[in-house]
Amino acid sequence: MLTVNHRSYRRPTQPTVVVCVDGCEPDYLAQAVAAGHMPWLKKALAEGSGLVADCVVPSFTNPNNLSIVTGAPPSVHGICGNYLFDTASGTEVMMNDPKWLRAPSLLAALADAGHSVAVVTAKDKLRRLLGHGMKGICFSSEKADQCTIEENGIDGVVQLVGKPVPSVYSADLSEFVFAAGVRLMQTRRPDVMYLSTTDYVQHKHAPGTPEANAFYAMMDGYLGQLEAMGCVIALTADHGMNSKVGLDGRPQVIYLQDWFDRELGEGAARVILPITDPYVVHHGALGSFATVYLPAGTAAAPMADKLRRLPGMEVVLERGAAAERFELPPDRIGDLVCVSERFTVIGTSASRHDLSGLDAPLRSHGGISEQRVPLVVNRKLTGIDPARRWRNFDAFDLALNHVA
Amino acid sequence: MLTVNHRSYRRPTQPTVVVCVDGCEPDYLAQAVAAGHMPWLKKALAEGSGLVADCVVPSFTNPNNLSIVTGAPPSVHGICGNYLFDTASGTEVMMNDPKWLRAPSLLAALADAGHSVAVVTAKDKLRRLLGHGMKGICFSSEKADQCTIEENGIDGVVQLVGKPVPSVYSADLSEFVFAAGVRLMQTRRPDVMYLSTTDYVQHKHAPGTPEANAFYAMMDGYLGQLEAMGCVIALTADHGMNSKVGLDGRPQVIYLQDWFDRELGEGAARVILPITDPYVVHHGALGSFATVYLPAGTAAAPMADKLRRLPGMEVVLERGAAAERFELPPDRIGDLVCVSERFTVIGTSASRHDLSGLDAPLRSHGGISEQRVPLVVNRKLTGIDPARRWRNFDAFDLALNHVA
Known part of the structure; x- marks a missing residue:
């Protein structure tokens, strides 16, 4: 048994693949x-196990991917967004640097214990966090042509996969992840593999549309190939997605910095949108979660009360309550946490969001309304508590500890 | 001014059309x-007023249509479902008979005050309730070929509209409503008109799909014609719709009668699904709301506690709390009210639901998750409280009292 972040895991006895869609x-x-x-998934659901789980709120990519590979919430691993206000330096920074990590990953522990591990992500922003401290293969589709043995534990990826490096804004970026996973399993058969895609398709296309169905049909084909090679597959997601x-048909936005500027004076409060990352064309940095740093001397409770009355606001919590409810590190969130409802997103100032790149009605995430995610294992499960609240970061627990 | 159910309305000074989609x-x-x-709607939203309102829960057709025409919740008008358990007779009955009505409609009051009124519904089940006590025109698409002056205040409807009587399971049934509304406005120019469609398309097709867009494009064309004739138009809905x-991809159902039969013995409790009506092919009588009559001597509170723990259950309330929260007549609901969440419906017994007619993944309604509805008026509004919680049954108030 391996113990990581106070959870114990059996060692893999068959190739085990966790997929974060x-x-x-x-x-x-x-x-x-x-x-x-999705003929493979239909069979997996009939012969294996299909659960619905809760992801981490904020329902964003980085916090949830790190939760899945650490088996723990952000209060443990420290990554509570793609972006944060660093109170130590007084600057707003991306959270891609492993220095923000507060916990080791199960992937690193498995590698240290002598297992072969491979990680493939769509975007490179996640790669360094996921691969931190891990001996093994770790690369992104985005920079598949720049892989070196030293940095990524592998080279010649483009030749291995037989596909060109895709555009960062494409469904192909995710397909490359699956194609690479299949080729790695065919050629190297790692003990454990983690595949993580990008939501380019989901930000544009609703469930059941031809474009979405084409994406999932593509995925299904690759997962069927992995199953045929004897893999245990656990499929989950970092977050859901809703029309906003x-x-x-235009984005429904609470511009929260503008609201605070009117309320407290310009720039007095600082609104942070943890969805912010360098790739914002498809969502304009608009998600359903924000955190707010208030000026010294401003009481949080009356502000929270006012914010709760804004149309489209779902939950407003002060730091302590937010950290407890959402299992977040209290020192990395502001005085207030704001979550907007299913059809509404939160922005900073209207003037700071460039929505010109939105070529489809906004779909986004970040809130409680995007917390439900699938948790599917292509095997029957044993020894599980039926009353348990499933989390996406139980994926490795199920795949390693509860497969029949 | 006219006062109906304790609300006051100005008399119409221009043709006023309320549409329940x-x-x-x-x-x-x-x-x-x-x-x-929807070019008409785009213009109406830009030049008029677009609100989002809450419908009545249970988010079903009859309670909400009656709320819209009475301006009041079911606690006032008495219609709390399509179907109920009549405790007086000990039988389960449809609630289509006007004997169940406890309040007059604004339509009847307007007619009594000398205004010309016309009502067109898709299905005939609603017609008798909506037209109760009303002098004027009132007919359904479904039985458009059977209209008589005596019963419907009009005859020759099929000739007037110039379209054949559509199938009860079709988008055409709703189109006939709009086409009839336009022809009535062209030929008789009623002071007030109420148009109410059917959700055949919405039960099958998600927002943004070609079939849904075609339905709304059709509707938009007719509403544009009404606007061109100088009508004030208020558009709302009886309820929303979600994937279930x-x-x-199969219906996600809590079979509640089966659950009670296991818990209390077969047939001891009685589960009532107020969605039940004679037209169940497209939803199999599965919605997100149920009410339960417990056997004498069974305490409701412990049952409610157990039910709250069922996966997919959103809210379980005892009679008094349910009647208060949802503004329902307490004597017409059971000891418990159960509301399932966005992706889950409630059934009675698995053996009693025929799902063979479902030719698309189930979409349905009935719960709190289907409470948001549009409330659009093609005019600027004046004198409204920005903090007001809008209800779909404010449609006549807005159209008559608050149009600029």
Whole structure:
């Protein structure tokens, strides 16, 4: 047994693949299965196990990917967004640097214990966090042509996969992840593999649409190949995805910095959107979660009360309550945490969001309304408590400890 | 001024049309506007007023249509479902008979005050309730060929509309409502008109799909014709609509009678599904709301506690709390009210639901998750409280009292 972050895991006895499908609202799978586009998944659900789990809120990519590979919430691993306000330096920074990590990953522990481990992500921003401290293969589709043995534990990836490096804004970026996973399993048969895609398709296309179904049909084909090679496969998601528009089809936004500027004076409060990352064309940095640093001397409770009355706001919590409810590191969130409801996102100032790149009605995530995610294992499960609240970061626990 | 159910209304000074679009989750409008299928609505939202309102829970057709025409919740008008357990007779009955009505409609009051009124519904089941006590025109698409002056205040409807009587399971049934509304306005120019469609399309097709967009494009064309004739138009919905399936694409159902039969013995409790009506092919009588009559001597509170722990259950309330929260007549609901969450419906016994007619993944309604509905008026509004919680049954108030 291996113990990581106070959870124990059996060592893998068969190749074990955990797949994090970015933005995979469960209805994407349901509609694709119903329409006949996912024969592998249909069989996996019938012969294996299909659960619905809760992801971490904020329902963003980095916190959830790190939760899945550490088996723990952000209060343990420290990654509570893609972006944060670093109170030590007084600057807003990306959270891609491993220095923000507060816990080791199960992947690193497995590698240290002598198992072969491979990680493939769509975007490079996640790679360094996921691969931190891990001996093995770890690369992104985005920079597949720049892999070196030293940095990535592998080279010649483009030749191995036989596909060109895709655009960072494409469904192909995710397909490359699956194609690489299949080739790695065929050629190196790692004991454990973690595959993590990007939600380019999900930000644009609703469940059941031809484009979404095509994506899931593609995925299904690769997962079927992995199953045919004897892999245990656990499939989950970092977060769901919802339409975030008003009746006129335009983004429905609470511009929270503008609100605070009117309320407390310009720039007095600092609104942080943890969805922020360098790739914002498809969502304009608009998600359903924000955290707010108030100026010294401003009481949080009356502000929270006012914010709760804003149309489209779902939950407003002060730091302590937010850290407890969402299992977040209290020193890395602001005085207030704001979560907007299913059809509404939170922005900073209207003038700071460039929505010109949105070529489809906004779909996004970040809130409680995007917390439901699939948790599917292509095997029957044993020894599980039926009353347990499933989390996406139980994926390795199920795949290693509870497979029949 | 006219006072009906303790609300006051100005008399119409221009033709006023209230449209209840059955199952119109707001995202249907958003996606159709964004894709360019609703030029009239796009203009109405830009030059008029677009609100999102809460419908009545249970989010079913009859309670909400009656709320819209009475301006009051079911605690006032008495219609709390399509179907109920009549404790007086000990039988389960449809609630289509006007004997169940406890309040007059604004339509009847307007007619009594000398205004010309016309009502067109898709299905005939609603017609008798909506037209109760009302002098004027009142007919359904379903029985458009059987209209008589005596019963419906009009005859020759099929000739007037110039379309054949559509199938009860079709988008055409709703189109006939709009086409009839336009022809009535062209030929008789009623002071007030109420148009109410059916959710055949919405039960099958998600927002933004070609079939949904085609429906809303059709509707938009007719509403544009009404606007061109100078009508004030208020558009709302009886309820929203959500996907109600599990990961495998099959209906995700809590079979509540089966649960009670195991818990208390067969047939000891009685589960009532107020969605039940004679037209169940497209939803199999599965919705997200149920009420339960417990056997004498069974305490409700412990049952409620157990039910709250069932996966997929959102809210379980005892009679008094349910009647208060949802504004329902306490004498017409059971000891418990159960509401399932966004992706889950409630059934009675698995053996009593025929799902063979479902030719698409289940979409349905009834719960709190289907409470958001559009409330659009093609005019600017004046004198409204920005903090007001909008209800779909404010449609006549807005159209008569608050149009600029």
